[in-house]
Amino acid sequence: MIGVVSYLVFFATTASILAIAVLGLNLQWGNTGLFNGGVVAFFGAGAYGTLILGGMPQGAHLGGFALFYPLALLGGMALAGLMAWIVGLLTLRLRHDYLAIATFGVAVAFENLVRNAEWLAGGAKGVRGFERPLRAMLGDGFLYNLCFLAVVLLALVATYLFLERLVASPFGRLLRAIREDEEAAQSLGKSPAGVRLTAFVTGSVILGLSGGLYGTFYAFVSPQDVLPTLTFQIWAMLIVGGSGNNRGAVFGAFLIWGAWTASGWALSRFAPVEAQLYTGSVQFVLIGAVIVGMLLWRPRGLLPERLVVSQRGKTPLAKQGV
Amino acid sequence: MIQNLIDGVLTGAYLSLGAIGLTLVMHILRFANFSHAELLSLGAYAALVCDALVSALVPVFAAKLGPLSLTWALTAAIAASMVLTGVSAVLIDRLVFKRLRDKGQELSMVFASFGMALVIRNLIGLIFGLSPQLYSKDIAFAVLLSQDPLILVKPDQVFVLIAALVLMMILHLVLSRTTFGYSLRAVAENPALAQVNGVNLSRTIMAVWVIGGGLAAVAGVFYGLSHQIIPVMGRDLVLPIFAAAIVGGIGSVYGAVLGGFVVGIAGNLALVILPSGYTPSVPFLLILAVLIIRPYGLFGEARA
Amino acid sequence: MPEAVLTVTGVTAGYVPDLPILRDVSVTVRAGQIALVIGPNGAGKSTLIKAIAGLIPISAGRIAFGGAEIAGIRPDQLAAHGIAYVPQTDNIFRSLTIRQNLDLALRRAGGDAPARLARLFDQFPALADKHRERAGTLSGGQRQFLAVAMALASAPRLILMDEPSAGLSPKAAQEVLEHARMLTTQGVSILLVEQNVNQSMRLANHCYILAEGRNQIDGPAQDLLHDPVVGEIYLGGRRVGAA
Numbered sequence: 001m002i003g004v005v006s007y008l009v010f011f012a013t014t015a016s017i018l019a020i021a022v023l024g025l026n027l028q029w030g031n032t033g034l035f036n037g038g039v040v041a042f043f044g045a046g047a048y049g050t051l052i053l054g055g056m057p058q059g060a061h062l063g064g065f066a067l068f069y070p071l072a073l074l075g076g077m078a079l080a081g082l083m084a085w086i087v088g089l090l091t092l093r094l095r096h097d098y099l100a101i102a103t104f105g106v107a108v109a110f111e112n113l114v115r116n117a118e119w120l121a122g123g124a125k126g127v128r129g130f131e132r133p134l135r136a137m138l139g140d141g142f143l144y145n146l147c148f149l150a151v152v153l154l155a156l157v158a159t160y161l162f163l164e165r166l167v168a169s170p171f172g173r174l175l176r177a178i179r180e181d182e183e184a185a186q187s188l189g190k191s192p193a194g195v196r197l198t199a200f201v202t203g204s205v206i207l208g209l210s211g212g213l214y215g216t217f218y219a220f221v222s223p224q225d226v227l228p229t230l231t232f233q234i235w236a237m238l239i240v241g242g243s244g245n246n247r248g249a250v251f252g253a254f255l256i257w258g259a260w261t262a263s264g265w266a267l268s269r270f271a272p273v274e275a276q277l278y279t280g281s282v283q284f285v286l287i288g289a290v291i292v293g294m295l296l297w298r299p300r301g302l303l304p305e306r307l308v309v310s311q312r313g314k315t316p317l318a319k320q321g322v
Numbered sequence: 323m324i325q326n327l328i329d330g331v332l333t334g335a336y337l338s339l340g341a342i343g344l345t346l347v348m349h350i351l352r353f354a355n356f357s358h359a360e361l362l363s364l365g366a367y368a369a370l371v372c373d374a375l376v377s378a379l380v381p382v383f384a385a386k387l388g389p390l391s392l393t394w395a396l397t398a399a400i401a402a403s404m405v406l407t408g409v410s411a412v413l414i415d416r417l418v419f420k421r422l423r424d425k426g427q428e429l430s431m432v433f434a435s436f437g438m439a440l441v442i443r444n445l446i447g448l449i450f451g452l453s454p455q456l457y458s459k460d461i462a463f464a465v466l467l468s469q470d471p472l473i474l475v476k477p478d479q480v481f482v483l484i485a486a487l488v489l490m491m492i493l494h495l496v497l498s499r500t501t502f503g504y505s506l507r508a509v510a511e512n513p514a515l516a517q518v519n520g521v522n523l524s525r526t527i528m529a530v531w532v533i534g535g536g537l538a539a540v541a542g543v544f545y546g547l548s549h550q551i552i553p554v555m556g557r558d559l560v561l562p563i564f565a566a567a568i569v570g571g572i573g574s575v576y577g578a579v580l581g582g583f584v585v586g587i588a589g590n591l592a593l594v595i596l597p598s599g600y601t602p603s604v605p606f607l608l609i610l611a612v613l614i615i616r617p618y619g620l621f622g623e624a625r626a
Numbered sequence: 627m628p629e630a631v632l633t634v635t636g637v638t639a640g641y642v643p644d645l646p647i648l649r650d651v652s653v654t655v656r657a658g659q660i661a662l663v664i665g666p667n668g669a670g671k672s673t674l675i676k677a678i679a680g681l682i683p684i685s686a687g688r689i690a691f692g693g694a695e696i697a698g699i700r701p702d703q704l705a706a707h708g709i710a711y712v713p714q715t716d717n718i719f720r721s722l723t724i725r726q727n728l729d730l731a732l733r734r735a736g737g738d739a740p741a742r743l744a745r746l747f748d749q750f751p752a753l754a755d756k757h758r759e760r761a762g763t764l765s766g767g768q769r770q771f772l773a774v775a776m777a778l779a780s781a782p783r784l785i786l787m788d789e790p791s792a793g794l795s796p797k798a799a800q801e802v803l804e805h806a807r808m809l810t811t812q813g814v815s816i817l818l819v820e821q822n823v824n825q826s827m828r829l830a831n832h833c834y835i836l837a838e839g840r841n842q843i844d845g846p847a848q849d850l851l852h853d854p855v856v857g858e859i860y861l862g863g864r865r866v867g868a869a
Contacts, residue, residue, distance in 0.1 A: 505730060
């Protein structure tokens with residue numbers, strides 16, 4: 001019994017951390033129409049940043065600043081934001097495909113860097129020497145995990161409420177206006193590039209928060225944690241859940257993470273041993289097919305965006321017509 | 323150093339071929355097609371199958387041509403693969419991208435292209451297995467061009483370079499001498515005006531996919547001849563060919579050719595100063611440099 | 627009165643569904659004549675021409691050309707029907723040479739292409755001199771001539787011209803408009819949209835005034851030229867009941 005509960009806590013923690021990332025992506029893609037091809041880089045920046053800033057001194061690589069944990073987490077988020085700011089500055093005034101390609105490139109380069117630069121982040125062996133906050137008080141067992149889940153849920157709710165308020169604010173309306181019709185937004189005297197940059201950086205900081213919590217949970221991060229797989233998973237969560245809708249984003253995170261773990265478990269349990277090697281391939285075909293299928297047949301996701309009625313939709317003029 | 327330069331030129335040959343189709347599709351359909359690199363692996367595997375078929379049916383064709391590991395069978399297989407890959411590209415467009423365009427969801431095409439890349443790449447892995455394959459089991463010996471500095475070149479690589487240049491020349495002639503070429507360029511510059519001047523837009527888009535797919539198939543085979551054929555080759559090629567398109571300027575065929583060589587040479591020269599583990603980051607650094615210095619690339623034009 | 631070549635009847639159209647820019651607009655172009663459409667900015671003049679060219683779908687009304695309904699045909703089939711369209715801006719391919727622009731436009735002419743090209747070069751000697759240069763290097767007036775030449779390449783019976791004199795010097799504008807007049811003597815009919823009211827009204831046969839997406843008044847261009855009501859519409863004054 002305790003085994004099941006303990007697994008559920010573990011599952012809920014991971015899914016909630018990913019849900020925060022999906023919320024960050026939703027601000028970028030769902031609300032603003034910005035394609036982030038390198039979600040995992042910003043997630044990874046948060047994880048690496050937090051662990052390097054908050055960890056104990058290490059001989060082998062940079063870090064060991066042993067910062068007070070919340071500061072370390074903020075530092076990780078700031079690192080993700082900084083990366084987004086640089087990429088955004090270079091690409092957001094150009095055609096939208098440049099952002100897609102540059103963010104994809106960031107993810108490749110990020111993984112490449114942390115894998116190779118041992119002096120920086122421990123290389124393939126990953127970042128060590130991080131101790132989970134309050135471990136002395138709560139121990140390493142079930143109690144700790146339960147408390148950690150509470151913290152993660154708190155962060156998820158806080159992120160959700162923050163984004164809901166942001167989306168309902170005049171700034172949120174501006175984001176949608178730019179997504180729908182850049183020229184019209186421009187004519188209102190707003191610089192779309194500036195607004196997009198703000199949204200992109202904010203979303204990436206949230207991705208960094210998610211990565212920071214993820215790194216904290218495992219007290220370890222390595223290049224294996226920043227593979228493109230994670231980007232695909234987070235996308236699928238958003239698209240299935242319903243991009244543009246924060247509730248859909250959270251729902252999608254739990255659904256897809258559940259399906260992913262279940263399919264991995266089922267394949268490892270029931271597939272013949274010689275086929276085990278191909279478990280990953282099957283899962284990727286499925287996730288790719290889910291993304292494409294949703295875009296084709298259910299583009300607004302399972303929980304669609306509740307569209308605020310815009311001026312364009314009302315068209316009082318049409319009714320006056322002849 | 324000179325060896326790196328030569329290797330870079332040879333790498334550039336297949337990157338250019340891959341980038342030409344990508345830049346055309348990106349320019350005309352206005353989306354970053356992350357599944358384009360999968361057309362290269364599709365082409366490489368299609369040629370592998372066709373090669374085996376032809377060799378089995380007509381064993382005479384399985385004889386090697388001079389010092390090359392190339393055979394008549396593989397030559398025929400390349401031609402067949404160009405057609406198959408071109409048709410596949412059209413089919414993928416019909417099944418996925420065109421339907422999104424028709425629904426007015428142009429922005430989603432980039433997303434869908436990523437999904438398609440995952441599907442194609444992993445289906446290839448499931449069908450052909452994850453281990454590398456080769457067109458020829460024989461070891462291709464490199465020819466020593468010079469003792470000091472040490473310069474080695476494989477005959478296959480020379481063939482790849484010459485064949486790539488010939489194909490680019492043919493494409494150049496089509497674009498600069500035929501009204502079909504003008505209509506492609508016209509659609510790239512101004513699709514609405516091209517239509518008004520009697521150009522059938524959907525047929526032109528189909529032609530672009532056929533050309534892009536065909537060249538991608540050749541690029542994939544050439545990659546396989548230079549290295550090996552693996553299901554994840556698309557994953558490793560996608561960033562370099564995007565970099566080639568951006569360096570050259572999105573939409574410019576000549577830019578893509580030049581960009582391919584720039585990316586290939588830069589990647590190989592980087593080996594002189596950087597440990598080889600960093601090679602995958604080089605295209606990204608080139609993209610950053612272009613975005614900072616000349617955002618629209620060497621031959622590109624600003625376009626909203 | 628010459629027969630009607632193009633009859634637009636009660637057309638409603640716009641870029642976005644449910645938000646029509648044109649409402650119930652009717653226009654007729656007669657054989658060998660210039661029908662002029664004028665009106666203040668935002669009147670829907672360009673929208674009308676794009677709707678006829680098939681670039682914008684119409685939600686109501688009919689467009690008949692030579693007796694056949696043409697609403698809904700693809701823009702690339704228009705030339706085959708005998709209609710050519712000269713857009714207001716970006717009406718040539720800058721990256722192609724002048725010769726390539728014309729060859730593209732002559733693509734469907736088949737064996738007749740060399741003869742037609744020769745005739746076009748006769749008609750526009752300035753283009754013949756520069757035929758190897760990129761069209762992007764041409765001056766504003768020459769660009770309009772190239773655009774008109776491309777339209778003529780398909781030997782059309784009707785040309786839709788969207789503000790051909792916009793952005794040109796007065797002299798170049800006069801040349802372009804006079805060339806349009808000259809074309810009508812060769813049997814071509816023209817639907818001309820213009821901002822340049824004074825010059826274009828002197829050339830036109832019939833004139834339609836559009837405002838706020840609707841027909842306002844129409845009549846022989848000569849009569850309207852001196853009608854005070856025309857000025858009022860332009861000055862944003864009192865609306866006039868539809869004619």
